[in-house]
Amino acid sequence: MSIFEYNGSAVVAMVGKNCFAIASDRRLGVQLQTIATDFKRISKIHDRVFIGLSGLATDVQTLYQRLVFRHKLYQLREERDMKPETFASLVSAILYEKRFGPYLCQPVIAGLGEDDKPFICTMDSIGAKELAKDFVVSGTASESLYGACEAMYKPDMEAEELFETISQALLSSVDRDCLSGWGGHVYVVTPTEIKERILKGRMD
Amino acid sequence: MSQSSYDVPAKGGFSFDLCKRNDMLIQKGLKSPSFLKTGTTIVGLIFKDGVILGADTRATEGPIVADKNCEKIHYMAPNIYCCGAGTAADTEAVTDMVSSQLRLHRYQTGRDSRVITALTLLKKHLFSYQGHVSAALVLGGVDITGPHLHTIYPHGSTDTLPFATMGSGSLAAMSVFEAKYKEGLTRDEGIKLVAEAICSGIFNDLGSGSNVDICVITKGNKEYLRNYMEPNPRTYVSSNGYSFTKKTEVLRTKITPLMERVEITEVTGEAMEE
Numbered sequence: 001m002s003i004f005e006y007n008g009s010a011v012v013a014m015v016g017k018n019c020f021a022i023a024s025d026r027r028l029g030v031q032l033q034t035i036a037t038d039f040k041r042i043s044k045i046h047d048r049v050f051i052g053l054s055g056l057a058t059d060v061q062t063l064y065q066r067l068v069f070r071h072k073l074y075q076l077r078e079e080r081d082m083k084p085e086t087f088a089s090l091v092s093a094i095l096y097e098k099r100f101g102p103y104l105c106q107p108v109i110a111g112l113g114e115d116d117k118p119f120i121c122t123m124d125s126i127g128a129k130e131l132a133k134d135f136v137v138s139g140t141a142s143e144s145l146y147g148a149c150e151a152m153y154k155p156d157m158e159a160e161e162l163f164e165t166i167s168q169a170l171l172s173s174v175d176r177d178c179l180s181g182w183g184g185h186v187y188v189v190t191p192t193e194i195k196e197r198i199l200k201g202r203m204d
Numbered sequence: 205m206s207q208s209s210y211d212v213p214a215k216g217g218f219s220f221d222l223c224k225r226n227d228m229l230i231q232k233g234l235k236s237p238s239f240l241k242t243g244t245t246i247v248g249l250i251f252k253d254g255v256i257l258g259a260d261t262r263a264t265e266g267p268i269v270a271d272k273n274c275e276k277i278h279y280m281a282p283n284i285y286c287c288g289a290g291t292a293a294d295t296e297a298v299t300d301m302v303s304s305q306l307r308l309h310r311y312q313t314g315r316d317s318r319v320i321t322a323l324t325l326l327k328k329h330l331f332s333y334q335g336h337v338s339a340a341l342v343l344g345g346v347d348i349t350g351p352h353l354h355t356i357y358p359h360g361s362t363d364t365l366p367f368a369t370m371g372s373g374s375l376a377a378m379s380v381f382e383a384k385y386k387e388g389l390t391r392d393e394g395i396k397l398v399a400e401a402i403c404s405g406i407f408n409d410l411g412s413g414s415n416v417d418i419c420v421i422t423k424g425n426k427e428y429l430r431n432y433m434e435p436n437p438r439t440y441v442s443s444n445g446y447s448f449t450k451k452t453e454v455l456r457t458k459i460t461p462l463m464e465r466v467e468i469t470e471v472t473g474e475a476m477e478e
Contacts, residue, residue: 003234047462055237096297100336101223104237124240128292130263130271143268154445167452183455194460200453 003104006031008179009054010141011041012170013110013120014153015134016162020118022050022110023170023186025141025201028057029179037182037203045071046081047194048112050187051091054139055105055125063103067091084111084119088129095127102126106138116191141180144173163188163197171201238266239291243411245373246276246287247401248344249385250366251394254351254422255344258398259287260373260406261431262413269413273431277419281306281317283426284345285419286326289371290358291338298339302326319345319352323362331360340370346421373405373412380404391420399433406435 008029013022028039042052043064051067053060070090074082082090088109095103102125110120122136123129130136134153137145148169157165167186174181184199230236246259263271278286278299284306288295302325306317323343330337341356355368367385369377380401389397398418405412416433419426 001234003229003237006234092293092296096293097217097219098222099218099293099297101220101226102237103222104226104229124265124270124293125237126239126291126293128240128263128296130240130274130292132271146268152446164448164451165446168446168448171452184452192462194462196458196460198455200455 004055005140007057009139010174010180011052011054011108011139012137012145013108014166015118015120016157018116019159019190020110021162021166021188022052023166023184024052025174025180026185027180027182049084049087050110052108053105059103059105084113088121092127092129099126108136108138141173141177144176148173159188159190167199240265240270244289244371245377245402245405245412246289246342246371247369247377248342248353250351250353251389254346255353256394256398257285257287257344257419258402259417260402260412261415272414277417280322284319284322287342289340294337294339318347323354326356327360327362335359342368342370346423373409376404376408377401
């Protein structure tokens, strides 16, 4: 069994028109046993940047704490929030530092940059950045997510349509993966508000 | 707990703290993760006025295409570019690091960077990690001594060649070069040959695909032709997209309004009166 299949996860982010959406499943398991059905994989770094982490749950939490710490230091020194591109470079550097003994997680970063332009990117566990203009996926359900997003995505969707698309892509993909699921957690961020929704999914 | 201070960002270089834990997990039977690789076809050739570099744009994670349009031609200096194959994080990190070292060197010497400098910095780093930093590079540029093209292997050995190919599609591309390369190619002939070599890699090698990126470097000028050719467009795109009949059921919604971004404008003219 791969190290990423120990806890099970699914994270996806999509770009819309001046908005973005990031979604994850809610299961925390130990191999085939489910331990929790409300595990938080997506965290807010600041109002306009979110990071979703898939993979080994302990590294998800440790990495999140380190990143929040580094961002707080940045805020104190620069007196402003980090841009999403800068944050992505920071995460990449922190992951590459552990090149020969890596953190066993794959981040998905989503944010609103200058002029409210949405930015998404994902990385492998050693920090190889992969920028995309449409969607990025990560986790044990990633293969199904790739397929669902390729089919369902279209560019320049508004916030409500984007929410519907990303939710349907997430729920249909985790239904085909034993290790992820048990509901969904979706954040849709526009320049004026953050909408956080918990989805009802199959509990098996 | 180790003595290393956790609250100050590290001074640079690799950190091995998690190695023991990862080895323990592997011994317990869990397989280590696979990294993003750039299966790749990368090529370079020297033509009459300089160097042309070419690369495909597919990044793979095992058998899955992770990125359909990634950039494999990395900037090193205004007159030097480097194509990278192998583990994506290694090629990006090593080219970024040497690019910064070259810039500092330019500030110190006050001269334009030479390709041989970039070559030496890269091979020193790769050799010292004995091939574990898995980056195979094609380095090309034009400096005061003329056009240069080199290949660098992950263990640190280098070759200086008039035309070179690397990556999983290197054999496909090399067959095109061996058949059609000649000295003193013009710019257009050179670009056409490079595009043909990359296309042969894209169509015949499973690790390479999508589009062709080209970079032409001549004395005093460079042209980065991103997505010069797109021989694999998506054929059947549905214009209306998906319409979902059954909407997702939502259990809870929480809306957080974001604070209006305040703009502070300076009012000039009126000084404060005591």
